[in-house]
């Protein structure tokens with residue numbers, strides 16, 4: 001097969017491949033960008049594989065950087081673009097199920113392709129548009145099938161993360177995992193214990209944000225991979241709730257992913273904190289999810305008020321309502337969002353008075369009471385008890401101080 005019209009990213013990189021070929025070596029586009037081009041999906045990173053050894057690649061270009069020279073990767077700087085060029089290689093060893101003990105550079109494309117994870121990821125594309133398909137990847141792409149290259153158990157022994165990649169692609173591409181590949185995942189799922197949580201996290205989140213998340217979750221449960229993920233051991237019943245959400249559901253960010261997971265696991269905001277720590281998510285995400293769970297709890301109990309909406313902020317309100325709508329089709333996601341937009345102020349900065357104003361008015365001296373007065377003023381404005389006007393707020397501050405002093 002030959003692709004007639006290459007995406008612009010490939011066209012821009014063609015001179016790099018041509019330079020390598022003119023010097024008598026082979027060079028191809030490989031990996032996800034070839035797969036995505038054939039699927040008519042947008043591409044992101046352009047990976048190039050070559051028969052030239054790293055030193056030979058470096059000799060051909062003016063500007064190069066040794067980004068991963070040990071593994072055969074050289075970065076080429078060409079017309080302000082960066083391209084990673086990796087020498088064909090085979091790997092051996094894999095004592096630890098995640099990285100090879102030894103990388104050997106080879107001159108043969110087929111040796112390189114046969115160590116790749118799935119047939120749809122083992123296609124190579126020449127700069128003239130010709131596709132090299134040694135493992136019937138095109139056929140699998142046509143039939144929407146995800147199949148390990150060669151013997152699945154060998155591929156998963158080489159890198160156990162590939163099992164998570166399988167469910168990620170099943171969800172992202174809406175592909176079926178071929179039977180033997182599926183069986184091998186079931187069998188080797190415990191190897192996931194060897195993989196760093198950070199790497200599992202990336203694949204899990206991508207799976208949850210895929211176009212067919214229900215399919216991904218189904219495989220995640222069926223293969224038993226969930227048993228080896230933080231906080232999910234024996235959570236089969238809870239996870240199965242995901243199979244009943246709207247089949248068109250598409251999660252758009254990681255806050256939604258984790259809010260959804262924490263809700264089906266029925267975690268309290270405090271429990272979610274430890275759960276997400278174990279998954280090694282960012283502090284920012286943990287804070288959003290904790291707040292989202294507090295808001296969801298208030299929504300459950302019909303106790304939503306201005307303060308909790310204010311503390312949540314628009315982003316958390318939007319993500320939380322989106323997730324609640326996924327779990328309950330009757331939930332009116334618009335209501336809390338509308339209520340949020342009606343808040344008289346959306347941030348402390350919008351309060352018509354700040355600490356400096358109060359000090360300048362000489363009604364208070366620096367200290368903890370200052371913060372307390374500002375918070376009380378903010379809450380009174382939020383709940384529409386007083387107007388957000390500086391002169392009114394100063395008078396109110398004086399009243400609050402008198403009250404504080406009498407206490």
Ligand SMILES: Nc1ccn([C@@H]2O[C@H](COP(=O)(O)OP(=O)(O)OP(=O)(O)O)[C@@H](O)[C@H]2O)c(=O)n1
Pocket residue numbers: 030031032033045047115116117118121122159161162165
């Ligand atoms: N554990 C892995 C990771 C990667 N690969 C190979 O390296 C290519 C590039 O890897 P990566 O960029 O991680 O994945 P992509 O398939 O390109 O997917 P994405 O769209 O996420 O970049 C893959 O296509 C596959 O051929 C592999 O065989 N085994």
Ligand SMILES: [Mg+2]
Pocket residue numbers: 031032033045
């Ligand atoms: Mg890629």
